[in-house]
Amino acid sequence: MASIFTFDHEPPRVSSPWQSQSGQESGKRPQPERSVSSGEVLISERSDAELDRLEAEPQEGPIEYKLHLLLRPRRAYKSMSTTTKVAGSQQMRLARDPKPPKAASQPLAVSNQSRQNRLRHLTTQLLWRLQQSSPYPATAKGDLVIPRLPEDNAELAILEEPRRLLPGLEESNGALYEIGVSDDGTFVGLTKDEMDESMLTLKVMAASLGCRVEVQRMKAVGTCEWADEQDAKGGQVHHSDLWVAEALVMPILSSKSNMGSENIEDRDNSVRRGASTAKQLRVSLTGPTTSGKTSLLGTLSNGALDNGRGSSRINLLKHQHEVASGRTSSVAQELIGYDGMKICNYTTDDINSWPDIHDRAENDRLVFFLDSAGHPRYQRTTLRALVGWAPHWTLLCIAANEGGPTFSGVHPLSGANGATGEGIAYRDLAMAHLDLCLKLEMPLSIIITKYDLAQLGPFKGFMASILSRIKAAGRLPKLLVSNSGNGGSLTTIPDEDRTKIDDEVVSITSASGNPLSVIPVILTSAVKGNGIGLTHALLRSLPMPPPPTSHDFVGQALNPEQPAALFHIDEVYDLPLSRAQPSEGDGLTESAPVVTGYLRFGNVSIGDKVVLGPFPADEDDSRNLLPRDHPSPGYGLSIPHPASAEYARLGSRNPLSALAIEGEWRKATVVNIRNLRLPVRTIEAGQAASIQVSFEEPNEDVQSDTGTLFERPRSSRPRIRKGQVLAIPSQHMLDTGLTLQASTGLIASFKSAEIKSLAVGSMINAYFGMVRAAARVLRVTRQKFHRGAKQSQNEDIDDVFSMSDHGEPAELRRTRSETDVDEYKSEYHVSLELLTNREWVELGSRVVLVEGSSKDRSGLEAHVGTVIEVTE
Template sequence: MRGLVGWAPHWTFLCITANGGSVSARGPHSLSGTTDDLGDMADSLNLALTHLDLCLLLEIPMVIVVTKSDVATKDALKSNLNQVFSKIKNAGRTPKLLTPKAASDSMLTEIPVSSREQVLKEVVEPISKATSLLSIVPVVLASAVKGQGIDLVHALLASLPMPPPPTARDYVPLALNPEQPAALFHVDDKYELESHVVQTSTRASDGKAIVVAGYLRFGRMSVGDRVVIGPFPAEDDEARGQIPRDHPTPGYGLSISHPSSSELARIASRNAVPASAVKGEWHNAKVVNIRNLRLPVRTMGPGQAGTIQIVLDDVGAPEDHDSEVAQVRAFSGLIRKGQVLAIPSQHMLDTGLSLQAASGFTAIFKDHRVANLTGGTLVNVYVATVRTAARIVRVSRQLPNRAGRANGEADDDVFNMADSIELDPAHGGKDDLDMSTPPEYSVTLDLLSSREWIEMGSQVVLMEGGNSSGLEGYVGKVIEIAE
């Protein structure tokens, strides 16, 4: 989930076993066929299909590689492909089966011209005509043992079109979000490396180096840039007194992948103080080192992943080295997944605006299952690299656009937030409106642990605790931020 939501992959390759769920699969490289093994194969197929559902909901460009195609029976392969094709078609996308040729050693060391031409004709050109990376889902029959289809996988990796570089205005236009920073880096991990002397303009520090890993959502970051990092809990005593001592941090505090309902309830009771009571805070820093694919670079571009080393402002004094190192180490302990590095825009600098730290948000969903959620429900929230617990405040159904608007007429209520009705929990969250258009639902949530930087218009996934696979969720879009 973190890879799909947090790292914004250009393409996802999903591997599905060809003989999953087959009771007659045999061969030197197949499972033995015992009852336990057959159950494992069925579970593997079901999990792969759940991953497929998630990728389709997230609208991620994808390729499906059907492995073990050499040992699967024709009936098993046909049955599994039918399930895969049905899911793809139901999502409004077109599956394209790429038939492999007999494998040879040369196919594994270089990409045959025929394979490139096959991918170009059957995949790349149709995608170009449709002007959407989501239009075609290539499906490759492959065998890692015999080498069949590996040439097509290599040809796809070499030929698939790339999306345009992301920008600050991909999600919402400037008018709706004028406080966008000039560059935004999502933090997914941190490292504490014993570094050699790091030279800065004011001092040198041979203490712990603060290095964060993640990906650059938009903009560019270069060595020497001034950045802000956060949000952090406020440092004033009053705010610190409101935070429970065992206050969890998103990503680290939730120790299991998808907490059950009882675990979420325990987190909620432990955090009686909502995130809105704890003000967010930002710290200034300077970029001193950047690595992309582990290679040192001067600049990182939009959509790239890598590591960034920073030096904090006003940490310790140059003449007090021990104090400086101690403060750097203490500050490093507060850095966590879900935070961001950002370069303030010129507009923010001119007006004195700071980045917001959200205590909650409202998102819009097109999934009718959202109507089953009720106020007070505890869910896990995934948005960018943030993973945290939240409580649903309310769920409402969006009414269709008001009648009488002429085509092209300006709509001041861009997200139709004024055109909604509260769902009645007594009726299972459903209403009696008969609408010809697919319904949309707005869900308002309060974060339970800490404030987070959430970008307006970004994709969000809600997951209820206790799901069987932990991957069934609701995918929506953030339309409002609560500070």
């Protein structure tokens, strides 16, 4: 599977054929007065007299036409008024001759076996219909248990008690049964006793799957005559009406008997887990193209060696053009679990999907991989995996046969089309990836791939340059070579590999308490299997970071305006609200998009009230409603970071309140959560997940202070985009009415003098959180620290290095050594203006600035700093 966020964007909807025939809009939920609890029968109040047939039964989807659901043969009828219908100009006989009843002398065991087989067949058919209407195409994994039928039909009622919901049906929209209707849509009808028996069978079928039955409508469509054997001699004939019925089968998501009054918070514990109990390590794979990242990941996750031509990576590629070119261009995801020394991947028995991996590694560890692109043309994808997803660890893959290709005209910002230029050598591109990982100061491991193809001379020189670059950054490389031989086991971690990782990596990081102290370097081959067990041992033993909090970057006293939970949005899927999710009476819309990403801090549960944004403000936003003599409150205001001089000037004053702009933050309710495809009720800080939300309808009128009512047009459904956030407001925000603050700019601090290359007024790309935004450089200021003094002095770069008529500047009169010391100790502040949207920017978070590259650059030459101030 190529992505954790795989949905069927348009699953077959449960749409009543009665509504489509009468011209009503399909796909809507049944009205409450037409939906009754199981056990009751509703006769439709609206007129269906004009309907004498339905459209033919669809071959796929959740609608099923059934002439009957009897576990016995139908009786023989003398006449039926519905057996001949006229369809257009063609007249045909639709009812088959009924089968005669079975002889009374037939053995009971044979009869029971026939009834049992029919029940199994009908229940399996219902299960397939329920799966058809689920937005998640994965099949149910639980065992289908068909209840044993009693000998007496009257005892069937004891089987109506619902069982536990079959896993995989949690988001099903249900299955619709048209009973008494032939396959071509003609109303044939059942007598009252036959309809009751059919409904009882349907309830038994639904109960075995953990579902319930709601009768949507019943209609009399004709009459019939029949004679029982004992009455035939006397000439007595029975008359009865013929009925058709529509019944909806729905998953039971609550243990309450009154299904109509259930709350989202009261979901049955047996359906979803509270939260995943396995530790979850998020790992990004990066490295230049042709370095074998995807092939390595395929071998790790599928437990199969590569054939040397990329066979192990086929199942991980998301797009057809990636398969054709062999070049990854997107961020693909994969999951591996560990249960002790056992590797839980697709080679393990009974593992077919990610929820199976959750089950096997429930008490141990999960490793969630993000496989990024390596070609410089897809530099944005690389930074998305390294910066946006905030991985706990990064695996940098570098091919041992480093005499790779040269890339020409590679960067989209340079405007080159790839036709000219000397291009970038593989070695330079590999070093660019290494330099970026070192600048980001993230826990790092280097995986040397294609070790079986290495040439000793060039490989030794290349490795020497890599190790030297690591040591120059003040970090310790540890070269690790597996002792388990070629291949080894792909299902368990060898003891010698586990011991080597514990002795040379885990013990050092544990002693220092710093995961940045050591950079493991492992030699691997996805074809021969070298180092695969050692890589698994490393992933199994890498130290887990502590759970993140809202004050990891800036303390609570200095930054109190933090939400209770913050979720960074990466991808968005547009899905309708499931029928299994209540919507009536709670102000929620029918649309329920799914947002994917990771939870920065806090907890999010089903039923939580959240806000999403920032969205573009409405055309008639709140500022337009202010009097003309009232200054706009938002421009020029900012919340400073405690490291800035502005904060020192403000002293103990409270930070400025966030500016509320109409429509910028939209309220919603969480209706569904999946943690790495596992249905859960809660996700915890640091976990990756997909969250389905239902927006609340915004107010259409706004009352001004003067009492004038301003009319607003009805707002359309907001369009979620990558880089936005989902947040739960803190109690302080709820009490004071404050909203989250979206920013038009920021000020970032940089420790490297390389930032001086930024020209004032130049255009750059800024990466922070999941945001990639175009920005303009407004100011670059050096914070010069004098020796022996605590205060700092702000100096514009242009003023520091300019000449004037008053003589040589003091900076140039210093000795070279003094200048170098000041450069080393200096801090640079860069003011940026965001050009496209207002964005959520967290104080203290990492920001990466990337300039437009030329044909001889990789596009990964970035400046890494920290946000110290945000501007409204």
